[in-house]
């Protein structure tokens with residue numbers, strides 16, 4: 001069995017990868033927000049969010065619930081960024 005330090009090292013590596021991906025996503029969302037402001041589209045698009053949530057969890061259905069919670073939080077933060 002891997003020891004605690006080894007497991008935490010792997011978690012730290014994944015945290016760094018997640019952070020980089022989230023930065024990329026938030027940057028794209030900011031662009032979407034600017035586009036929506038110019039074209040006077042509403043920030044919130046419930047249909048798009050439902051489509052994203054329907055995809056989430058397909059790779060591992062046993063983790064669907066926690067994955068959906070994470071993505072709901074990501075999209076809520078994305079909406080907040082778009083409104084800044």
Ligand SMILES: O=C(O)C(=O)C[C@]1(C(=O)O)C=C[C@@H](O)C=C1
Pocket residue numbers: 029032033043044045046048049052074075078079082
């Ligand atoms: O795709 C959009 O229209 C976005 O604004 C991005 C995003 C997202 O985070 O994926 C955020 C807010 C919308 O409600 C839908 C999706």
